[in-house]
Amino acid sequence: MRQDVLLVDSVEQATVLLKPRRIELLAEMAEPRTCPELAERFRETPQKIYYHVKTMERAGLVERAGERSVNGIAEGHYRAKARAFWLSPRLVRGLGGQKAVQEQTSLRILAGHAEQMLEDVGHLAERSAAGEHTPSLSLAVDITLPTRERREEFLNALTQTFEQLARQYTGTAPTKREAPETFRFTLTCYPTPAREAS
Numbered sequence: 001m002r003q004d005v006l007l008v009d010s011v012e013q014a015t016v017l018l019k020p021r022r023i024e025l026l027a028e029m030a031e032p033r034t035c036p037e038l039a040e041r042f043r044e045t046p047q048k049i050y051y052h053v054k055t056m057e058r059a060g061l062v063e064r065a066g067e068r069s070v071n072g073i074a075e076g077h078y079r080a081k082a083r084a085f086w087l088s089p090r091l092v093r094g095l096g097g098q099k100a101v102q103e104q105t106s107l108r109i110l111a112g113h114a115e116q117m118l119e120d121v122g123h124l125a126e127r128s129a130a131g132e133h134t135p136s137l138s139l140a141v142d143i144t145l146p147t148r149e150r151r152e153e154f155l156n157a158l159t160q161t162f163e164q165l166a167r168q169y170t171g172t173a174p175t176k177r178e179a180p181e182t183f184r185f186t187l188t189c190y191p192t193p194a195r196e197a198s
Contacts, residue, residue, distance in 0.1 A: 003129035006061070006082035007122025014091055016059040022052055026085070032065040032077035053078050061085070082129075086122055089115040113186050120184065142192060155189075162187055 008014050016022070021042070028038060035053055039046040056062040057078065066077045089111070124134045145151045166185075 002063075002079065003082040003125055005084050005086055005122055005125035007086050007088055007119065007125070008061075009088040009090065009119070009122070011091060013059050013061070014087060016055055017061055017085060017087075022056060022061075025049070025052055026056070026061065026080045029062065029078060029080040030083070032079045034068075034075050034077055036075070082125075086118060088122070089118060107190075110188055110190060113188055116184075117186055158187070158189070 008017055017026075024042070025038060028041060035046050035050045038044075038053070039049045042049065053062055057064065061081055062078050063081045064076055065079045067074050068077070069075070124136070128134050143154065145154055
């Protein structure tokens with residue numbers, strides 16, 4: 001079964017993926033395709049497409065999905081191993097130097113939380129592809145806080161609520177029928193970036 005998400009977390013795998021033609025090929029391989037079909041689509045030689053496809057297969061980005069016989073020759077069908085590919089932030093950690101890190105400490109902490117969540121979701125997607133049930137919850141809301149006083153009031157209320165939930169549910173004894181399961185709860189709060197109208 002094809003994965004929803006594949007986390008690209010090695011330099012070798014990222015090097016294979018991050019080439020424009022291969023990204024285009026992966027998009028076309030949402031459904032199984034043969035190298036001649038892809039060659040016709042991109043107006044390339046089948047040999048060149050075959051090289052790209054086999055390189056991605058060795059890197060774990062593409063999988064063989066079957067084959068058919070054409071004029072007595074076995075022709076493989078290949079498809080992308082996942083519906084989406086996420087590049088791990090760990091591959092580009094620390095860009096910008098120490099000065100940039102010191103100037104943006106709070107944003108770096110926020111980025112660290114986002115990085116951890118991305119890594120976790122990528123690994124959970126792999127477990128889900130293997131048939132394992134992975135319960136999750138995601139909430140998002142925009143709140144307008146026009147003054148510094150209101151921001152501080154909101155922050156205090158949010159912190160108290162967060163701490164109360166942690167105290168209430170952390171360490172609750174599981175029933176004999178259920179194995180204990182730990183959930184990571186990440187709370188982030190940041191100004192909504194201004195976006196240009198399209």
